[in-house]
Amino acid sequence: MRTFETQGPLLSTCVGLRPLAERDGDITVIAEAADGRAGLSFVRELRPDVVLMDIRMPAMDGIEATGAIVADEALNGVRVLMLTTFDEDENVFAAIRAGAAGYLLKDVSPDDLRSAIRTVAAGDALLSPSVTAAVMQAIAEGHSPDPDGHGLDELTDREVEVLSGIGRGLTNDEIAAELFLSPATARTYVSRLLTRLDARDRAALIILAYETGLVRPGGTSRGWSPTQR
Known part of the structure; x- marks a missing residue:
């Protein structure tokens, strides 16, 4: 997980994205973590504006870590953006249910990644167009x-x-x-x-x-x- 700052800090569990996130100068990575448990500890210590969260990690996966962040009243205002290679419906739905404000696949372009970070930091929600239709189909079929x-x-x-x-x-x-x-x-x-x-x-x-x-x-x-x- 890493932490980035969007005119404030951001944290992310997705390794190697610091240069892409920081390229325009308005986003600052303040920490990186190798797993969800370490990332959660960083979030509690550093209070980033946005957490860029991978779903599959050792020790604690991204969905569990997201749920812990959202459930902690002391972390109110910290926003989680999921970035993953996995686009199965159940992962996206679980991530949103856990409290993620956005979900992107790792093939997202650098410009779209930075735009997504800014969108989530501003308080808006974001779902990658490549997964939205499938997720909403699953929701519609699974609920009366x-x-x-x-x-x-x-x-x-x-x-x-x-x-x-x-x-x-x-x-x-x-x-x-x-x-x-x-x-x-x-x-x-x-x-x-x-x-x-x-x-x-x-x-x-x-x-x-x-x-x-x-x-x-x-x-x-x-x-x-x-x-x-």
Whole structure:
């Protein structure tokens, strides 16, 4: 694992990426660790902004280490970005469930890696396009749609529309354009959804949109709204 700084620190368990991460000068690697247990110790000591986490490591794997970071209230604000060669659905889903804010495959380009670190550091969630479709297909096939059980029945029509846009992978600006809102209003709706649905981050909202059947694999909306309860 290594630690990098994005105008603050970042830590990562993926060896050899320091030159790529630091190339633009706004990301600083503050520590590297050979396994999840050592990485967790570094995180507790150094409090990085972002942890670049490998999934398969000795002593403690990345999913377990991520869960430990997210469960530690003292580490609130530390964000985990998974970087791995493994794109099996269960790994991605487990990583997100553990609290990872992003998931990338190791064949990602250097520019996209740095962009992903910045995105996660800014508080947004990120899934590699190469794995998103497969993961969401698995989620949709493994769960029966249950909007009421997830609190969607308490949302307004507009909030459901915004959640649908999030589930389809739209940015806040794209949601704003689609729904004829200002970007600031779109951001307010997203923040409100995080609170109302008790969601950790945008990745959790994406999963929720699929689990409830609001969005289908492929990014199409089911067209459900609170008026259809």
